[in-house]
Amino acid sequence: MSIRENVAQLLREVPEGVLIVAAAKSRSPDEIVEAVEAGISVIGENYVQEAELAFSRIGRRARWHFIGHLQKNKVKKAIEIFDMIETVDSVELAREIDRRCAQAGKVMPVLIEVNSAREAGKAGVYPENAEGLIREIARLSNIRVMGLMTMGPAVTRPEEARPYFAETRELSEHIRKMGLPNVEMRYLSMGMSATYRIAIEEGASIIRIGTRIFGERP
Ligand SMILES: *Cc1c(COP(=O)(O)O)cnc(C)c1O
Numbered sequence: 001m002s003i004r005e006n007v008a009q010l011l012r013e014v015p016e017g018v019l020i021v022a023a024a025k026s027r028s029p030d031e032i033v034e035a036v037e038a039g040i041s042v043i044g045e046n047y048v049q050e051a052e053l054a055f056s057r058i059g060r061r062a063r064w065h066f067i068g069h070l071q072k073n074k075v076k077k078a079i080e081i082f083d084m085i086e087t088v089d090s091v092e093l094a095r096e097i098d099r100r101c102a103q104a105g106k107v108m109p110v111l112i113e114v115n116s117a118r119e120a121g122k123a124g125v126y127p128e129n130a131e132g133l134i135r136e137i138a139r140l141s142n143i144r145v146m147g148l149m150t151m152g153p154a155v156t157r158p159e160e161a162r163p164y165f166a167e168t169r170e171l172s173e174h175i176r177k178m179g180l181p182n183v184e185m186r187y188l189s190m191g192m193s194a195t196y197r198i199a200i201e202e203g204a205s206i207i208r209i210g211t212r213i214f215g216e217r218p
Contacts, residue, residue: 002034003031003035003213003214004034004037006038006213006214006215007022007035007038007039007040007213010209010212010213014196014200014207015200017205018200018205019041019187019205019206019207020041020042020207021044021067021189021206021207021208021209022036022042022043022210022213023044023046023067023192023213024045024050024054024210024214025047025050025068025210027210027214029053029054029057029058031214032057032058033057035213035214036058036062040062040213041062041063042062042063042064042065042083043064043065044067044086044208045064045065045066045081046066046068046069047068048070048074048077051064051078051081051082052077052081055081063083064081064083064084065082065086065206066078066082066084066085066086066087067086067087067149067208068087069123070085070087070093072092072093072096075093075097075100076100078097079097079101079104079106079108080104083109084108084109084111085108085109085110086111086189086206086208087111087123087124087149088110088112088113088137088143089113089115089123089133090125090133091133091136091137094136094140094143095140098141098143101143102141107142107143108142108144109146110137110144110145110146111145111146111149111189112125112134112145112147112148112149113125113149114126114127114130114171115127115150116151116152116164116168117153117164119153123151124150127167127168127171130148130171130175131174131175134175134180135180138181138182138183140182141182144182145182145184145185146184146185146187147185147186147187147188147189147206148189149187149189149190149206150165150189150190152164152165152190155195158195158197158198159198161191161195161199162198162202165190165191165195165198165199165202165204168188168190169188169202169203172185172188173185187205188203188204188205188206189204189205189208190202190204190207191204191207191208192207192209192210192211193209193211196209
């Protein structure tokens with residue numbers, strides 16, 4: 001099936017209020033343009049350099065979410081392109097985003113990446129440390145915490161991801177109830193091509209879809 005048909009099907013299937021982020025790593029600008037023309041409104045990029053190329057073609061015809069591991073030396077460029085950074089998992093990274101946004105006169109919406117499967121060496125804050133991290137980040141004035149993001153573990157059957165998505169949703173509800181200033185908990189980004197249906201059942205409001213839109217990665 002074509003990118004156009006894949007997007008049309010997804011848009012029909014996904015309930016209103018769930019935002020589809022097209023995960024575009026390793027795709028050409030032409031493929032990304034095709035997805036946007038088919039109705040995708042948000043593009044997710046893992047690498048700042050790849051994003052620059054696609055951004056130079058597409059610009060503000062779409063919105064841009066950063067979904068990869070952000071290195072501090074790429075923050076300055078990243079805040080020029082991205083409308084949201086979904087993968088903040090340390091105070092150090094948050095401070096650098098805050099500092100660069102202050103210089104640029106911006107406020108950056110971010111999600112806190114949670115390592116819901118507690119996998120050593122993987123990105124994301126462990127669930128039990130998320131509250132403390134968010135309390136610190138909430139003090140920064142050029143960054144705004146808008147929710148949580150999680151990858152979940154690599155699973156062989158989609159159903160196996162459910163407990164991790166459920167725990168992340170419970171964590172976001174817990175943090176929302178604390179009513180911290182500068183913290184909104186509006187978005188829950190979880191679920192990819194294999195697991196988005198489960199993620200939506202567990203309360204995802206953002207799903208990040210690569211293969212299901214663009215086909216298998218080259
Ligand atoms: C690649 C990627 C996705 C999408 O993965 P698919 O299985 O191709 O849908 C989602 N989120 C992140 C962070 C990714 O890097």
